[in-house]
Every structure is written in structure tokens, then in C-alpha cells.
Amino acid sequence: MVKETRTADVVIVGGGASGLAAAIELGMKAPALDVLVIEKLAEPGRKIRATGSGRCNISNTGAAGFNRIMEFFREIGLVTRTYDNGLVYPYSESAADVATLLVERAASLGVRFACGEELMSVKYMPSSLVSQPLPGSGNVFQLESVFKDRDGIRSVITQASFVIMATGGKAGPTYGTIGDGYRIARNLGHSVVTPVPALTGIECGEWDEDHGPCGITLGGTRSAGVVSLYRDRSHAFSEGTKIFEEAGEIQFTKYGLSGICVFNMTRHMRYDRRGGESLDDFLVKADLFPDGDLAEYIRDRQNGAFSETPAGELLRTVLKEPLADYIIRTVSGGAVDEEGRGIEDRPLSSLSDEEVRSFADHVHALTFHPSQIRGWNDAQVTMGGVSLDEINEATSESLLVESLYITGELADRDYQCGGFNLSNAWLTGLAAADDIAGRTKE
Numbered sequence: 100m101v102k103e104t105r106t107a108d109v110v111i112v113g114g115g116a117s118g119l120a121a122a123i124e125l126g127m128k129a130p131a132l133d134v135l136v137i138e139k140l141a142e143p144g145r146k147i148r149a150t151g152s153g154r155c156n157i158s159n160t161g162a163a164g165f166n167r168i169m170e171f172f173r174e175i176g177l178v179t180r181t182y183d184n185g186l187v188y189p190y191s192e193s194a195a196d197v198a199t200l201l202v203e204r205a206a207s208l209g210v211r212f213a214c215g216e217e218l219m220s221v222k223y224m225p226s227s228l229v230s231q232p233l234p235g236s237g238n239v240f241q242l243e244s245v246f247k248d249r250d251g252i253r254s255v256i257t258q259a260s261f262v263i264m265a266t267g268g269k270a271g272p273t274y275g276t277i278g279d280g281y282r283i284a285r286n287l288g289h290s291v292v293t294p295v296p297a298l299t300g301i302e303c304g305e306w307d308e309d310h311g312p313c314g315i316t317l318g319g320t321r322s323a324g325v326v327s328l329y330r331d332r333s334h335a336f337s338e339g340t341k342i343f344e345e346a347g348e349i350q351f352t353k354y355g356l357s358g359i360c361v362f363n364m365t366r367h368m369r370y371d372r373r374g375g376e377s378l379d380d381f382l383v384k385a386d387l388f389p390d391g392d393l394a395e396y397i398r399d400r401q402n403g404a405f406s407e408t409p410a411g412e413l414l415r416t417v418l419k420e421p422l423a424d425y426i427i428r429t430v431s432g433g434a435v436d437e438e439g440r441g442i443e444d445r446p447l448s449s450l451s452d453e454e455v456r457s458f459a460d461h462v463h464a465l466t467f468h469p470s471q472i473r474g475w476n477d478a479q480v481t482m483g484g485v486s487l488d489e490i491n492e493a494t495s496e497s498l499l500v501e502s503l504y505i506t507g508e509l510a511d512r513d514y515q516c517g518g519f520n521l522s523n524a525w526l527t528g529l530a531a532a533d534d535i536a537g538r539t540k541e
């Protein structure tokens with residue numbers, strides 16, 4: 100393998116959200132520094148293009164450092180729009196525009212890019228051992244990366260005075276993030292909280308392979324509602340303690356549950372497999388009629404104009420048909436009366452108090468047993484990462500290796516949906532760049 104060498108003042112590993120924010124900020128605040136971005140994929144910012152379903156929810160008015168983030172976007176000329184719920188998007192609602200602007204801005208500020216190049220290892224030694232070290236830097240780093248060209252696989256050694264590790268986590272591996280940064284951080288002495296996928300769907304034991312629960316195809320059905328998560332179930336009949344609740348659109352898929360409220364729920368589903376915990380400790384409930392008491396609603400209609408309305412017909416005015424069918428199936432188990440009628444065909448007036456209560460209980464607390472949290476391909480974020488005990492929160496600098504910075508999702512920080520994860524990436528990248536710019540000022 101042919102080895103080449105080169106130098107840079109600052110190497111940023113990873114041309115994602117965090118790395119690009121850091122690169123631009125360095126270009127603006129410390130234009131004399133030679134900044135190199137090493138990006139594994141053929142172009143930087145691939146994940147940014149996929150964010151927010153192609154719209155890029157760049158921030159949230161409730162995010163830490165919101166004003167700082169917006170100041171940065173104003174400086175680079177991005178026009179934004181903020182919705183009443185606090186979510187911030189580029190005005191064009193185009194994630195591709197954000198990625199293009201970031202890359203072009205960095206390049207116009209003189210930032211160099213080495214794309215299609217994968218960082219393999221980082222070594223360092225105190226800069227006191229180097230002649231003419233860059234002022235402000237405590238260490239000199241040697242980074243080994245590889246790339247492929249017509250002559251085969253080539254290896255490059257880059258010497259740098261500052262390194263920003265912005266390699267992201269493991270969520271969305273098609274965007275270049277397969278967890279390389281964890282190995283490199285561990286080799287530099289850092290500890291890594293076990294990464295697990297989050298902001299993703301939940302597979303449920305109720306679903307059978309080809310259909311949905313009870314053989315009813317729920318895939319594609321959406322319903323407004325409230326999802327709740329229970330944990331620490333001591334036995335199969337206990338529901339445990341409620342640890343999470345969120346209202347929103349619940350999406351029923353071919354494997355189980357999805358939607359933003361379900362995604363947010365998965366951040367509360369970390370469990371200790373080695374300590375004997377499992378997903379069996381969790382239970383999910385969905386209230387599909389959160390605005391009232393369904394039992395009361397049915398009772399009001401048992402006498403008078405609606406008394407002869409079949410129960411199934413009433414339920415289908417409350418829920419989408421597949422969900423109504425599922426509730427009917429779970430309430431009745433498919434049983435029929437002596438006239439051969441299923442509960443759905445019987446008039447409301449014939450329902451016993453117990454049957455009315457049973458309908459209401461199922462609609463208000465439809466219960467699902469999680470069997471699997473969807474994996475890295477579906478996850479939007481990584482829970483876990485480089486331990487925050489080993490990173491300076493204000494500057495993103497490693498507390499173990501001077502002049503090494505750990506930014507974005509690579510560190511053990513994750514947030515709910517709504518622009519908070521990108522906010523973390525921008526903000527930690529900016530903090531690292533500002534610190535380097537301040538330290539290298541002569």
C-alpha cells in the first residue's frame with residue numbers, strides 16, 4: 100500500500116452536520132488556519148440531505164444554544180422559517196439546499212475536503228516534542244486514513260495540531276455512520292457507553308408474520324392518540340410503572356408501531372440485557388380516544404335514535420376501519436351469539452355494561468408487547484457514545500487528550516425528534532471551532 104503524507108492545522112473527521120459547522124466557523128473565525136475535512140463518503144453532508152424527510156428540521160426554539168445556532172445560520176445566509184410548535188426549517192424546506200450551502204460556504208472559506216477517504220486511526224504526542232508547534236495546541240496528531248483510486252488502495256498520514264472527531268454514531272449507516280468513531284475514541288483512551296438505536300419503530304409481539312395483530316392488516320393505518328410506556332413489569336399480568344407518555348400520530352406499520360411519538364418513546368427503552376432485563380419488561384399502551392370516555396359515549400347512544408345502530412358501525416365512526424376491526428376481534432375473540440351475530444352486528448341497546456366497558460378499555464388502552472426495537476437502518480439517532488464525563492461540555496474538547504474534540508452524535512447525547520439532534524451537532528461543532536480559533540489567536 101502506497102503511503103503519502105500531508106499536514107493541516109486542523110483535521111475534522113466527518114463532513115456531517117457537526118463537522119461542516121465546525122469547518123465553516125473555523126474558516127470565518129480563524130481564516131489563517133489550514134483546515135482539512137476527511138469524509139468517508141464521496142461527498143459531505145449526505146445525512147443532512149435525508150433529514151426531516153428531505154425538509155431538514157434544523158433546530159427548535161427550545162433547543163440548548165438556539166440563539167447561537169440561529170446566529171450561525173444567519174451568518175452563512177440561510178433563510179429559515181419557524182413554526183408555532185418551535186420547529187425550525189430552511190425557508191425552502193429543502194434539506195439538499197442546507198447541505199449544498201454548508202459545503203459551498205466551507206469551500207469558499209478555503210476549507211479543504213478529502214472525500215472518499217476513511218479515517219482508520221489517530222495517534223498523538225505532546226507538541227513540546229515537535230519543532231515549531233502551532234501555538235495553543237497541546238499535542239501533535241498523526242491520522243491514518245485510506246482511499247481507493249486507479250492505483251488501488253492508498254494510505255495517507257496527516258499530521259495536525261487539532262483534531263475534531265465528528266464521525267457521528269451508528270444510526271443511518273447508509274449515510275456513512277457505522278460507528279468507526281467509537282473504536283478510534285477507545286484507542287485514544289475514551290470510554291464508550293454502549294450505542295443502541297433510538298428514534299425508530301417498535302416491533303410488537305401481537306403482529307404475525309404476514310399481517311398484523313389477529314391477522315388484521317393494520318399496516319398503513321394512522322390514528323391520533325396518546326402512547327404510554329410502562330416498565331418494570333414483575334410478571335405477565337402486571338403493567339408496571341408508567342415512564343413516558345406523548346400525544347401524536349400513531350402509525351401502524353407492517354411490523355408494529357411507528358410515528359414521532361413512538362420514536363420518542365424508544366429513547367426510554369434502554370435496558371440492561373446483561374443484567375437480565377429484556378423487552379418483556381416493557382408494555383406499550385395506546386389511547387385512541389383521548390378526548391373523552393368512550394363508555395359514556397356508547398351509553399349515551401344505547402337509548403334513543405342510535406339504540407339499533409350496530410356496535411361495529413359506531414366504532415367505525417370513532418376509529419379507522421382496520422383499528423375498529425382489531426378492537427372488535429380483541430373484545431369478542433370472534434365469538435357469536437345464539438343468532439350467529441358477532442358483537443359488531445349487535446345493536447348498541449343489547450350491549451351489557453361489561454361489554455361497553457370492555458370496548459372502552461380496549462380503545463383507551465390498546466396494549467402492545469414490544470418484541471424488537473427497529474435497528475440501525477431505521478433509527479434516526481444513536482443512544483450512547485463517548486462518555487460525557489470525558490468531554491468538556493463548553494468546548495467539546497476531550498478531557499483525556501488535549502486538542503482533541505469530540506462533537507455531535509459521537510458523544511453520548513441524544514434528544515427527542517423536533518430539531519434537537521441537529522442542534523446538538525451544530526452547537527458542539529461550533530463550540531470546538533470557537534475554542535480552537537481562540538487558542539490559536541496570537
Ligand SMILES: Cc1cc2nc3c(=O)[nH]c(=O)nc-3n(C[C@H](O)[C@H](O)[C@H](O)COP(=O)(O)OP(=O)(O)OC[C@H]3O[C@@H](n4cnc5c(N)ncnc54)[C@H](O)[C@@H]3O)c2cc1C
Pocket residue numbers: 112113114115116117118137138139140143144145146147149150151152155156157158216217218219265266267268270271274275276277279280478479480506507508509517518519520521522524
Ligand atoms: C433519516 C434521518 C433523518 C433525521 N432527521 C433529523 C431532523 O430533521 N432533525 C434533527 O435534529 N435530526 C435529525 N436526524 C438526526 C441528525 O441527522 C443527526 O443527529 C446528526 O446528523 C448528527 O450529526 P453528526 O455531525 O454528529 O454526524 P453525521 O451527520 O452522521 O455525520 C458524520 C459523518 O462522518 C463520516 N464518517 C464516519 N466515519 C468516518 C471515518 N472513519 N472517516 C471519515 N469520515 C467518517 C460520515 O460519512 C458522515 O458524513 C435524522 C437522522 C436520520 C438518519
